[in-house]
Each structure stands twice: as structure tokens, then as C-alpha cells.
Amino acid sequence: MFFSELNQIVKFALQSFFRNIWLSVVTITIVVMALFSISSLSVFNLLTQHVLTVVENKTDVFIDLTKDATATQAQTLVDELQKLPAIKEAQFITPEQTLVNFRERHKDNQVIIQSLNALSENPFRGSIRLNVHNIEDFPIILEELSKKEYADYLQIEDSEFADAKLLISGISDYSKKIQQTGLVISLIFLLIAILVVFNTIQVGIYTHREEIGIMKLVGASNHFVRSPFLIEGAMYSFIGVFILALLIYPLMSVVQPYVDTFFKEYTINLTSLVNQNFIKFFGGQLLVAIVITMISSYLAVRRYIKV
Amino acid sequence: MIELINVSKFYKPNTNALKDVNLNIGAGEFVSIVGQSGTGKTTVIRLIIAEEKPTAGQIIIGGWDITKIHDREIPFLRRQIGVVFQDFKLLPKKTVFENIAFALQTCGVPTVRIRHIVPQVIKIVGLEGKEDRYPFQLSGGEQQRVVIARSLVHKPKLLVADEPTGNLDSINSLEIIDLLKKINELGTTVVLVTHDRDVVNSLKRRVITIDQGQIIGDQSKGRYIL
Numbered sequence: 001m002f003f004s005e006l007n008q009i010v011k012f013a014l015q016s017f018f019r020n021i022w023l024s025v026v027t028i029t030i031v032v033m034a035l036f037s038i039s040s041l042s043v044f045n046l047l048t049q050h051v052l053t054v055v056e057n058k059t060d061v062f063i064d065l066t067k068d069a070t071a072t073q074a075q076t077l078v079d080e081l082q083k084l085p086a087i088k089e090a091q092f093i094t095p096e097q098t099l100v101n102f103r104e105r106h107k108d109n110q111v112i113i114q115s116l117n118a119l120s121e122n123p124f125r126g127s128i129r130l131n132v133h134n135i136e137d138f139p140i141i142l143e144e145l146s147k148k149e150y151a152d153y154l155q156i157e158d159s160e161f162a163d164a165k166l167l168i169s170g171i172s173d174y175s176k177k178i179q180q181t182g183l184v185i186s187l188i189f190l191l192i193a194i195l196v197v198f199n200t201i202q203v204g205i206y207t208h209r210e211e212i213g214i215m216k217l218v219g220a221s222n223h224f225v226r227s228p229f230l231i232e233g234a235m236y237s238f239i240g241v242f243i244l245a246l247l248i249y250p251l252m253s254v255v256q257p258y259v260d261t262f263f264k265e266y267t268i269n270l271t272s273l274v275n276q277n278f279i280k281f282f283g284g285q286l287l288v289a290i291v292i293t294m295i296s297s298y299l300a301v302r303r304y305i306k307v
Numbered sequence: 308m309i310e311l312i313n314v315s316k317f318y319k320p321n322t323n324a325l326k327d328v329n330l331n332i333g334a335g336e337f338v339s340i341v342g343q344s345g346t347g348k349t350t351v352i353r354l355i356i357a358e359e360k361p362t363a364g365q366i367i368i369g370g371w372d373i374t375k376i377h378d379r380e381i382p383f384l385r386r387q388i389g390v391v392f393q394d395f396k397l398l399p400k401k402t403v404f405e406n407i408a409f410a411l412q413t414c415g416v417p418t419v420r421i422r423h424i425v426p427q428v429i430k431i432v433g434l435e436g437k438e439d440r441y442p443f444q445l446s447g448g449e450q451q452r453v454v455i456a457r458s459l460v461h462k463p464k465l466l467v468a469d470e471p472t473g474n475l476d477s478i479n480s481l482e483i484i485d486l487l488k489k490i491n492e493l494g495t496t497v498v499l500v501t502h503d504r505d506v507v508n509s510l511k512r513r514v515i516t517i518d519q520g521q522i523i524g525d526q527s528k529g530r531y532i533l
Contacts, residue, residue, distance in 0.1 A: 005415035008413075015400070215413065
């Protein structure tokens with residue numbers, strides 16, 4: 001009896017889908033458009049996240065050492081710092097390396113180079129280059145460096161901390177703001193998409209209102225009336241996500257050159273970005289679509305089922 | 308078969324559709340409920356198929372008190388009562404065969420059995436050869452035959468017809484009434500709600516007359532008296 005009923009329900013859903021093909025086409029189009037707007041925003045969010053991660057990774061902080069600090073003392077400090085879980089990399093830059101880097105950076109500015117040549121000794125001191133896993137952890141590292149044991153060991157100038165702190169908090173705040181704005185815009189888009197799909201399904205089921213009444217009058221139970229509409233809703237979602245996948249890959253190829261131009265060295269391949277997040281990207285959208293279409297169908301049918 | 312005990316139905320704000328109605332219809336009877344428009348005839352039908360609940364009183368169908376029927380039980384009641392409507396109430400996107408089969412499919416009857424029962428009822432109502440047509444491809448009389456066929460698939464003990472000839476011409480009306488008589492002769496109780504004087508007078512069966520929500524006449528071989 002159960003399988004016979006299930007068979008009938010699936011049959012009715014398919015019949016309704018194909019016999020009202022234009023209504024189905026319109027509903028699927030709306031679902032695809034709604035999913036497309038969510039996808040575009042999701043890709044943008046993934047891209048922003050990627051760029052921020054790259055920027056964060058490239059953000060090195062240099063801590064200058066005092067003039068009297070020896071290479072051995074500096075290397076000891078580096079070894080200690082590398083033991084901290086928050087530190088990704090710590091490297092001692094000798095005064096000689098700093099001088100070479102400085103000359104390289106300003107090789108086109110003859111005034112600076114000549115002034116440097118006029119000096120009898122290397123004006124630069126050694127420094128430690130720090131790269132952290134998460135910029136949020138930087139205050140913890142700064143706190144660690146402020147400990148008296150290090151102060152006795154090596155004299156690190158306070159202004160370096162302040163500059164680093166400002167830079168780090170600047171990037172951190174910027175990153176947070178971008179992510180928050182992205183989230184708010186995504187939620188607004190999601191809400192609009194939900195309302196549009198909800199309304200489309202409501203209108204679709206409104207055209208079936210007499211049919212629902214007749215089904216009830218000839219002895220159909222509520223779940224028997226409701227189930228084909230729920231299955232139809234799920235079908236819209238599956239087909240919608242499938243069409244979305246067919247559309248989004250070619251579109252990403254078209255957009256890729258513009259993304260490369262805009263983000264330059266920070267760019268990423270959009271297709272691989274989506275592929276890396278395939279389950280999250282398409283699975284999430286399928287889940288959202290199924291929930292929206294099925295809830296919409298359930299609520300719309302409920303209105304006409306009371307006969 | 309059907310028992311209405313002190314049944315009243317009140318609609319807000321101030322309409323008394325039925326007032327303290329007592330009615331008893333036995334098994335195998337062919338009863339016409341007559342009266343002018345708005346007198347409460349259709350309300351009786353709606354109460355019998357549990358489309359509505361009475362404001363007061365008790366309704367018993369085949370020994371089953373449906374006055375306080377639970378929503379979940381309504382489909383089971385409706386599967387035991389054949390109902391014929393004036394406006395046909397056919398599913399427009401389904402063929403004749405599918406419309407008739409639908410009443411069986413809703414109960415999870417296997418396809419093999421459906422394929423056995425539906426042609427039988429199609430034969431009873433005389434619609435052989437029109438199984439694959441959609442309702443809009445049929446005449447009014449043919450559509451009403453489909454409705455009657457659909458109401459027969461569960462072999463109901465009771466058939467309720469609400470103005471079944473209301474949308475038909477006189478020839479089609481007589482054919483439908485003949486079909487209802489034939490169904491009655493096979494043992495099904497038939498309750499016919501109508502305000503068609505000619506139909507009632509030609510039947511020469513029990514006639515219950517309703518006026519302003521009250522029974523004002525009940526004759527065993529009656530005529531349309533209003």
C-alpha cells in the first residue's frame with residue numbers, strides 16, 4: 001500500500017510538472033535567477049576572502065634591534081619566537097642584509113645612494129621579520145615580546161610595536177568590515193531571493209486551488225494532496241541548481257580576465273575557487289533552494305487544503 | 308443509512324441555514340431533497356460529506372457519528388460516499404480515465420486493480436471509447452457521467468448528487484436521472500438534491516421539501532409542491 005501510494009504521488013508530481021510545463025519553466029527560471037544572484041555574491045565573497053588572506057600572509061612586521069644586539073642574541077630570540085604557535089615564520093635580518101635590501105630598493109635614487117656612500121659605516125641595525133598565521137594573534141606576540149626577560153636580553157624600541165600595532169589593527173579592521181558588509185549584502189540578497197521564489201510558488205499553487213479542493217472532495221488525504229507539490233518544489237530546486245552549474249562555469253571564464261586585471265598579483269582562478277568549494281557552493285544552494293521551494297509549497301497548499 | 312437529529316447550521320453574521328432538522332433515510336432509498344435556492348438543500352449535502360460541521364445536533368452515516376469527526380478521518384468518510392456535483396469538479400489536466408482512477412489512487416489502490424475497476428464503471432456510465440479525452444473535450448452530460456463514474460469506483464452504499472442536472476439540457480438531464488435510478492436499483496442509496504420540478508415529478512419517489520432551513524414536507528411518492 002505504501003509503495004503503491006508513493007508511486008502514485010511521484011507520478012502525480014511528474015504529471016503536474018510536465019502538463020503545466022510553462023508554469024514549471026517560469027518557476028525554474030525564477031529559481032535560477034535567485035540562485036544566480038546568491039552565487040555571484042558567494043563568488044565575490046570567496047574572492048574577497050582569498051585576497052584578504054593573501055594580503056594578510058604578505059604582511060610582514062619588522063622589529064628593529066638595538067645597535068648593541070649581537071647576531072647570536074638575535075638568533076636566540078628568533079628560536080624562541082618560532083616556538084610560539086601564533087608565529088608562522090621568524091627570520092633574523094642582519095645589518096648587512098638590510099643595507100643590501102635598502103640599496104636594491106633605492107637603486108634608481110642617486111641622492112640616497114650617494115648619501116649612503118658618504119657614510120663611513122653601515123647605518124642600519126639588525127631586525128627580525130615576523131610573519132604570523134593570523135593577524136588577530138599579533139597583539140599576543142607583541143605582548144610576548146614586551147616581557148622583561150626579553151627586555152633584559154635585547155632592547156627593542158617601543159615605536160616599532162606601535163607602528164606594527166597600527167598596521168595590523170588597520171588591516172584587521174578593514175578585513176572585518178569587508179566580511180561584515182559582504183555578509184549583510186548576502187543576507188539581503190538571500191531574503192530577496194526567498195521572497196521572489198516564495199511568491200512564484202504561491203502563484204503557481206494558486207492556479208491549482210480548484211484541483212486541490214476536488215482532490216479533497218473525492219477522498220484524498222492531506223499528505224496525498226500535499227506531497228506531489230512538495231516533490232515538484234524539490235524538482236524545481238534540482239533542475240535550478242543544475243542549470244545554474246551549466247551557466248556559471250562559462251560565465252566565470254568570461255569574467256576571469258577582468259578579475260585578473262583588477263586584482264593583479266592577488267588574482268585567483270575563479271573556476272578552481274568554485275571547484276575547491278564545490279560541496280559548500282552547490283550543496284549549500286541546493287539545500288537553500290529545496291528548503292525555500294518545499295516550505296513555500298507546503299504553506300501555499302495548506303491554504304487550499306481545508307475542504 | 309443517514310440520520311440527522313435536531314441538526315442546525317448557523318452562518319455568521321445572522322443566517323440560519325438549517326433549523327432543528329430531523330431526517331432519516333433508509334438503506335436502498337432514492338430520496339429527492341427539493342426546495343428553492345438558498346433554502347438549505349446544499350447545506351445538508353455539505354454536512355453529510357463533512358465539508359462543514361453542524362452548529363448543533365447529530366449526524367449519523369451508516370452508524371458512524373460524524374458530528375465530531377476528526378480531520379484525519381474525513382478522507383475515509385468521503386471514500387465511502389459517492390458525490391456528484393452540479394459543476395462536475397473534474398480535474399482539468401487529467402483524462403477521463405485518470406479522473407476516475409484518481410479516486411482510487413488517493414487510497415493507494417494498486418495500478419493493476421485500478422486498470423480492472425475503471426473500465427467497469429466507464430461501461431456502466433456509457434463512456435467507452437472516451438477514456439483518453441480531457442474534460443474540455445466532453446459535453447456537459449458526458450462530464451457528469453465521468454463524475455458519476457468517479458463516485459462509483461469505491462462501490463459506495465450512498466450516492467449524494469447535488470443538482471446534477473443543473474448545468475444540463477433536458478435530454479441529458481433525463482439520461483443522468485436514468486443512470487442514478489439504475490445505480491439505485493443496484494442497491495445504492497441515492498440522495499438527489501434538486502430544484503428541477505420535472506425531474507422530481509418524473510421520479511415518483513420519496514420527496515423531502517425544505518424551506519427556510521426547515522423540513523416542510525416528506526412524502527413517500529411525492530411531487531414538487533413549491
